[in-house]
Amino acid sequence: MSVLTSLTLPLLRSLNPETAHDLALDALTLGLSVPLKRPEDDPALATRVLGMRFSNPIGIAAGFDKNARALRPLARIGFGFVEAGTVTPRPQPGNPRPRLFRLEEDRAVINRMGFNNQGIDRFAVRLARLSRPLPSGRGGGAGVPVGANIGINKTGADPERDYPALVARVKPYVQYIVLNVSSPNTPGLRGLQDAARLRGILDAIADRHPERPPILVKLAPDLENDAIAPIVEAVVEGGAQGLIISNTTLERPPSLRSPYRDEAGGLSGRPLAPRARAMLGIVAEVAAGRLALVACGGIETGLDILERIRMGADLVQVYTAFAYEGPALVARLKREMLDVMRREGVESLDDIRGTGTRGKSL
Numbered sequence: 001m002s003v004l005t006s007l008t009l010p011l012l013r014s015l016n017p018e019t020a021h022d023l024a025l026d027a028l029t030l031g032l033s034v035p036l037k038r039p040e041d042d043p044a045l046a047t048r049v050l051g052m053r054f055s056n057p058i059g060i061a062a063g064f065d066k067n068a069r070a071l072r073p074l075a076r077i078g079f080g081f082v083e084a085g086t087v088t089p090r091p092q093p094g095n096p097r098p099r100l101f102r103l104e105e106d107r108a109v110i111n112r113m114g115f116n117n118q119g120i121d122r123f124a125v126r127l128a129r130l131s132r133p134l135p136s137g138r139g140g141g142a143g144v145p146v147g148a149n150i151g152i153n154k155t156g157a158d159p160e161r162d163y164p165a166l167v168a169r170v171k172p173y174v175q176y177i178v179l180n181v182s183s184p185n186t187p188g189l190r191g192l193q194d195a196a197r198l199r200g201i202l203d204a205i206a207d208r209h210p211e212r213p214p215i216l217v218k219l220a221p222d223l224e225n226d227a228i229a230p231i232v233e234a235v236v237e238g239g240a241q242g243l244i245i246s247n248t249t250l251e252r253p254p255s256l257r258s259p260y261r262d263e264a265g266g267l268s269g270r271p272l273a274p275r276a277r278a279m280l281g282i283v284a285e286v287a288a289g290r291l292a293l294v295a296c297g298g299i300e301t302g303l304d305i306l307e308r309i310r311m312g313a314d315l316v317q318v319y320t321a322f323a324y325e326g327p328a329l330v331a332r333l334k335r336e337m338l339d340v341m342r343r344e345g346v347e348s349l350d351d352i353r354g355t356g357t358r359g360k361s362l
């Protein structure tokens with residue numbers, strides 16, 4: 001851990017969580033605690049999926065950099081891919097504060113941010129700048145796939161119009177696009193996961209954008225198990241390339257100890273892991289290799305990552321563990337993955353993908 005990180009983490013912890021998040025993002029954007037050169041990844045961590053090479057399978061999940069301000073520094077601290085958003089067509093302030101809660105005892109977070117973001121115009125300008133290499137040739141973002149996570153406004157939304165319009169704005173600049181239909185904090189959004197509705201949105205995108213980067217759909221962990229297979233089929237038939245499993249949960253496991261456990265919003269971090277794992281197992285079985293799968297939810301160790309890859313994930317994403325641990329997390333996860341792989345004689349992630357059994361259902 002850098003001196004800066006060890007000094008700033010306790011300070012950030014003492015602030016209210018949203019101020020701490022904003023400061024952490026400002027610090028990253030300014031290049032504080034960011035190495036000048038991206039660390040080289042061990043070739044054993046490389047993987048090919050969605051027609052691209054990822055030098056490691058660990059991405060920053062959506063919501064950390066909603067306005068695409070810090071993608072280059074995030075790439076430089078070692079993430080294998082970076083996702084910006086969720087961005088909506090028009091800027092919006094999100095829900096009233098407080099709307100972000102740290103459940104320290106549970107290593108979890110509850111948020112009801114409500115898609116606070118500066119809107120697609122500013123987002124697209126930042127992405128356009130990012131796609132130009134840095135004049136110094138350092139090119140922190142070069143070679144690190146960038147994704148745009150898109151959503152709809154709280155008011156005046158028309159999903160069949162808005163998602164294709166957002167695809168038009170981001171597609172020149174990104175390597176993949178995520179349809180967020182699973183945030184619990186935008187009324188009605190999760191209803192778009194209905195198989196027929198989702199298919200309509202995917203068809204509208206396909207009609208307007210025969211040429212486009214791969215599309216992934218991000219799902220909620222609160223879907224009934226029986227609803228999952230029809231959704232997977234709609235995603236395949238609608239021409240999308242992958243799924244992210246999963247977003248935050250509205251469930252409150254009885255194990256939660258923090259005084260904030262009854263705050264409204266989506267729960268993320270350690271208590272989300274069992275359901276995110278179980279859902280990945282179901283999706284992997286139904287998808288049977290037809291979709292790229294990105295596992296997300298409560299990932300904290302290299303072993304967690306290898307377990308999800310064994311269950312069929314191609315890539316993983318982290319948010320809450322990064323909020324607790326800061327940039328040092330990324331190097332630790334890679335080190336832990338490599339330690340286990342060496343111990344078990346695993347030479348590449350392809351060797352273990354899909355070899356494990358599915359997780360136990362909750």
Ligand SMILES: Cc1cc2nc3c(=O)[nH]c(=O)nc-3n(C[C@H](O)[C@H](O)[C@H](O)COP(=O)(O)O)c2cc1C
Nearest residue numbers: 061062063086111246247268269297298318319320
């Ligand atoms: C404060 C906060 C804001 C988030 N905002 C978004 C968002 O805008 N879009 C999205 O798709 N997911 C969002 N997420 C969900 C994360 O991307 C991720 O799916 C979830 O937190 C589970 O991963 P984790 O347990 O590693 O945090 C947010 C999560 C948190 C904690």
